Amino acid sequence: MAQAENQDPNALCFQFKSTRASLNELILTASDPDLLAPQLAAHAAKVPMLFSNMPVIVNLQQLESTPDTDTLNQLLSLCRKLSLVPVGLKADPDTSVALCETLHLADFSHQRRAPKSAPAEATPVTPEPEQPAPAAATKVITTPVRSGQQVYARGSDLIILAAVSAGAEVIADGNIHVYGPLRGRAMAGVDGNTDARIFCQSMEAELISIAGYFKTSEDLHAECWQQPIQALLRGSRLDTVPL
Amino acid sequence: MAEIIVVTSGKGGVGKTTSSAAIGTGLALKGFKTVLIDFDVGLRNLDLIMGCERRVVYDFVNVINKEATLNQALIRDKRTENLYILPASQTRDKDALSVEGVETVLNELAESFDYIVCDSPAGIEKGAQLALYFADTAIVVTNPEVSSVRDSDRILGVLQSKSRKAEQGGTVKEHLLLTRYNPARVDAGEMLSVEDVKEILAIPLLGVVPESEAVLKASNQGVPVILDADSDAGKAYDDAIARFLGEDREHRFLNVERKGFLSRVFGRKG
Numbered sequence: 277m278a279q280a281e282n283q284d285p286n287a288l289c290f291q292f293k294s295t296r297a298s299l300n301e302l303i304l305t306a307s308d309p310d311l312l313a314p315q316l317a318a319h320a321a322k323v324p325m326l327f328s329n330m331p332v333i334v335n336l337q338q339l340e341s342t343p344d345t346d347t348l349n350q351l352l353s354l355c356r357k358l359s360l361v362p363v364g365l366k367a368d369p370d371t372s373v374a375l376c377e378t379l380h381l382a383d384f385s386h387q388r389r390a391p392k393s394a395p396a397e398a399t400p401v402t403p404e405p406e407q408p409a410p411a412a413a414t415k416v417i418t419t420p421v422r423s424g425q426q427v428y429a430r431g432s433d434l435i436i437l438a439a440v441s442a443g444a445e446v447i448a449d450g451n452i453h454v455y456g457p458l459r460g461r462a463m464a465g466v467d468g469n470t471d472a473r474i475f476c477q478s479m480e481a482e483l484i485s486i487a488g489y490f491k492t493s494e495d496l497h498a499e500c501w502q503q504p505i506q507a508l509l510r511g512s513r514l515d516t517v518p519l
Numbered sequence: 520m521a522e523i524i525v526v527t528s529g530k531g532g533v534g535k536t537t538s539s540a541a542i543g544t545g546l547a548l549k550g551f552k553t554v555l556i557d558f559d560v561g562l563r564n565l566d567l568i569m570g571c572e573r574r575v576v577y578d579f580v581n582v583i584n585k586e587a588t589l590n591q592a593l594i595r596d597k598r599t600e601n602l603y604i605l606p607a608s609q610t611r612d613k614d615a616l617s618v619e620g621v622e623t624v625l626n627e628l629a630e631s632f633d634y635i636v637c638d639s640p641a642g643i644e645k646g647a648q649l650a651l652y653f654a655d656t657a658i659v660v661t662n663p664e665v666s667s668v669r670d671s672d673r674i675l676g677v678l679q680s681k682s683r684k685a686e687q688g689g690t691v692k693e694h695l696l697l698t699r700y701n702p703a704r705v706d707a708g709e710m711l712s713v714e715d716v717k718e719i720l721a722i723p724l725l726g727v728v729p730e731s732e733a734v735l736k737a738s739n740q741g742v743p744v745i746l747d748a749d750s751d752a753g754k755a756y757d758d759a760i761a762r763f764l765g766e767d768r769e770h771r772f773l774n775v776e777r778k779g780f781l782s783r784v785f786g787r788k789g
Contacts, residue, residue: 420721422676423669424643439721441672459719 521629525654529670531641534698539638541745545760547602551633557607558650559640570741580608583620613646694725726759729772
């Protein structure tokens with residue numbers, strides 16, 4: 277048996293595996309903690325579900341200059357207070373390595389950038405040969421989502437095999453599929469994914485939204501009421517297409 | 520072990536107490552030892568509908584606070600054998616109820632009763648949540664009207680998330696009881712039909728009780744309407760109980776009954 281060496285007491289007790297997790301970026305356009313604190317807190321109050329221990333990469337690349345370590349520490353503790361979990365930084369690639377070392381954060385600054393410096397220093401771990409990343413587990417709901425209930429599929433798709441009642445909310449970072457009538461609110465791609473779509477057997481929603489672009493039942497009445505449709509973004513327009 | 524049934528709706532004034540009285544009486548008539556508990560502390564109504572308001576000495580809150588024993592507080596129904604009523608307190612509010620207190624009382628009742636019928640207060644707050652917390656089965660009373668249906672939907676959500684059964688990973692059995700149904704108004708498009716309500720709530724239909732003068736009369740006389748066996752509402756509740764106990768009975772009162780004399784005359788002319 278090829279896998280029998282797992283039983284060997286001398287076998288390695290760990291494994292590196294490539295994985296893909298959905299991460300959000302907190303892009304700062306000002307670095308003054310006093311300015312940021314009330315705005316971020318207000319946003320957290322609006323969408324508390326997004327903030328509950330959400331891992332984020334703090335992006336400093338839009339700032340005119342990289343703030344000093346003290347300010348950065350203040351910013352990070354502000355994030356933690358609002359139950360965000362900063363896991364990494366995106367900063368000026370020239371200084372980010374030292375910065376991340378002091379702050380004990382992962383350095384994401386070199387991603388997407390042309391490999392100006394050799395990427396060897398950024399990756400101490402030899403990555404395994406690229407495997408197809410396992411998709412985040414899709415959330416599947418089999419019972420009706422009743423008025424007043426909220427379902428959120430973080431970092432994944434959401435499949436609902438029953439009705440979504442008026443006054444209920446179904447939210448996903450990915451796509452939303454509803455196989456019963458959709459009478460409540462459906463919000464797909466809430467982390468900003470503009471490729472997310474909403475599929476449903478009978479469109480009777482109060483509101484649908486993709487990445488923040490929304491349509492209310494008034495528009496839906498005129499377009500596709502009680503029809504099987506998919507909703508997708510075309511530019512900044514939310515379109516409904518018959519299935 | 521007793522089965523705990525909660526009669527609930529979310530919305531007020533849809534017929535919870537009338538239905539509780541009818542269901543409790545119906546179960547007792549079938550020979551099951553049944554107790555009706557009024558959870559609407561502060562707005563005591565069940566005793567009026569049951570016609571036992573003059574015999575209330577101790578109430579549910581007294582029993583929870585150990586100021587009276589259960590036997591002192593339970594009122595034996597004079598008309599129906601096997602039926603007991605545990606009235607609510609009129610002077611206290613819902614804060615007088617506690618999970619532990621309610622559990623103790625229900626456990627004691629469960630030793631000697633077959634069915635415990637809890638008449639829930641309206642709303643989705645503490646009183647209503649306590650009434651449904653220990654339920655095995657829920658009878659959701661709904662009027663064929665959008666706001667009532669929406670509120671029933673909400674309470675169904677609460678049932679499947681905040682009840683003890685749900686917390687333990689189980690489900691509370693759900694039944695829909697549609698009350699104040701008026702087929703003529705449904706035909707006129709002024710009222711939701713049975714099918715509409717079933718479509719929205721998606722739970723099994725236990726019965727449809729027609730809008731009936733018998734209900735108001737029964738309430739004012741303090742006689743559960745199910746005892747008015749000649750009335751349409753009485754028959755509808757009787758059917759519902761039979762279905763609840765597993766009998767297969769066809770739904771009645773869904774369509775407009777034969778036309779009255781006047782409309783027949785005018786109908787011919789037109």
